[in-house]
Amino acid sequence: MRPLAIGAGLSTKVNANLGTSPDFPDLNDELRKLDAAVTMGADTVMDLSTGGDLDEIRRAIREQCPVTLGTVPIYQAAIEAGERFDDITRMSPDQIFEVIERHAQDGVDFMTLHCGVTRWSLEELDRAPRVCGIVSRGGSMLARWMQVNDAENPLYEQFDRLLDILDNYGVAASLGDGLRPGAVADANDPGQIAEMRVQGELVAAARQRGVQVFVEGPGHMPINQISGMVALHKQLCQNAPLYVLGPLVTDVSPGYDHISAAIGGTLCAAAGADYLCYVTAAEHIGLPDEEDVARGVVICRLAAHAADLAKGVPGAAQWDTEMSQARFNLDWERMAELALDPGIVHKRRGDRVTLDPQACSMCGKFCSIKLELARQAAATGDE
């Protein structure tokens, strides 16, 4: 398996979410998506399966996955309680920790753990009613469980027990954002900020135990709030690596949320976020297919790279300059080679055949580069 480092001074990393759902529980679909994600350059993948035989699916994905793999064990704990008792809120803390250990034993590299959904952070959340309430699947499962059982979140209350497992198996903790805003109107509200504070407290505890830890961020957020949010998150969490889902910069773009997320993700990463979770074009509508996954990864890499240019990550600018040199040389093979997605360059060029193989079908013989090369040649000749 490829080693991976995430954090300050490094290039921004990209995650692709995979996983079955109750409506689409086919393992083979997910293995195809895994291949697509890795081929297109995902640094990590997460298995978020909620349909079919979850142990079998996770093990098959682990087997085939050459990159860092993450999971969200609370889904499986809730689903198994649902199967056993027909009520997901009847999962016991012991069952939750048992599932977490099962994932660790299977060689999962990191887990999303919604430890920041606590009695206090939920009080803060409910202080200022939201348009969209809790939109995190894990967060809403735990919040409902806490209400029905009138109990504190076991992932928070027994954080030391959690760290024992993570430490024992060398698994990194990704402190989930169960209270992330799911509407731009809900961004940076008391619930979100309260959860950040809890994350910060737990980052300190994890570090004391030597357990690797990073924190998850939103969500939905208008662009003028992003850099402030990143700065606050970094401050409250002692500069732990920040892993963001999006954020989507508007709520009105279903079908185009991968693009909304690329805008938000670029800004987040430029402001200091270290790791971007892709969003696919299926977001808010349904489960992504293989094509959505492939495109989602490329687009998220675009966002990460655009941020790396702004961050001044070593080597980032050189890539662009090489591409632009190839472009100015009208060297189409080299342009495709250097592209984020070489396949699409070949395909689009094949679809639009030109009379002049050096030019493109946009300008043809009125190619600005050819005119400019003539101008530069004449200028040099004059000297």
Next chain:
Amino acid sequence: MRPLAIGAGLSTKVNANLGTSPDFPDLNDELRKLDAAVTMGADTVMDLSTGGDLDEIRRAIREQCPVTLGTVPIYQAAIEAGERFDDITRMSPDQIFEVIERHAQDGVDFMTLHCGVTRWSLEELDRAPRVCGIVSRGGSMLARWMQVNDAENPLYEQFDRLLDILDNYGVAASLGDGLRPGAVADANDPGQIAEMRVQGELVAAARQRGVQVFVEGPGHMPINQISGMVALHKQLCQNAPLYVLGPLVTDVSPGYDHISAAIGGTLCAAAGADYLCYVTAAEHIGLPDEEDVARGVVICRLAAHAADLAKGVPGAAQWDTEMSQARFNLDWERMAELALDPGIVHKRRGDRVTLDPQACSMCGKFCSIKLELARQAAATGDE
């Protein structure tokens, strides 16, 4: 024709470029693209045709176009010189002005005029060699013409003559960015800044004559340079409305440049740009097709709206809140209605049928909204 206002305090507007090329000169293709652009919500379109009978194409587009229409007359002037003399640099200033008047007579609403490519701005450009030189088609035509003819740009030298025509026909001037950077390494270089200064000089002259004027901006630019560039452009051009093409935030994304441009466009508009020119997925590879145009318009509207949220344009946030309310109500019809592109929501939902018509195929029965509704109902019941 629909009236349109562009500028400070208003929503960010979106333009779609259409037009034939030497390789694809079919008028009917362009009329279909025009319909697609207008249907998807373009505020304006530009006819950039360079193939086929240019007068016929422009008149047919004008006839069918219900929105503001722009053109770039220098293309036709160069192409007609090419046809007559087999050398585009043999166009005379009189021919250029004759073509401009022809476009004005045909009812074009605004024209891109590369007046800022002057002897001085070209000297500034050549002071710091670029990776990609001049990438503007109009800019490279004029720069080469100036070199071959050892003459000043007639659009600059005879700017009063140009204003006479614009004033006479009520056409707005879009001062082109012939020296825009075409590589992130070239951004904010002496050539680009010099052209901004010339644009500013001409904004003042146009305003003195009562001719409506706006200015065009880049291009390619890393995101950390965007807000400074917008502020400088606004300052040098006396706050004339700023019309930007992209900017693309990296050079390495052919096939995904519409997304790169959405990232740059959002940042530009949030920083004060007033008007975004879409970029399609075909950018840097070839001529866009109808699907590229439709998608390009939606994505550019996404960028414009994301910026409007940040700018606090009246009504912008309300749209998002209504969408998120529909989402929290699991009201799929209303979500589609409010979406930037309703068609894609219906299509994607149809492609992924779910067992529970209220839920989506991502979460099915593990829908976070249903859990959250249960939690909120129970909390209210407790009170």
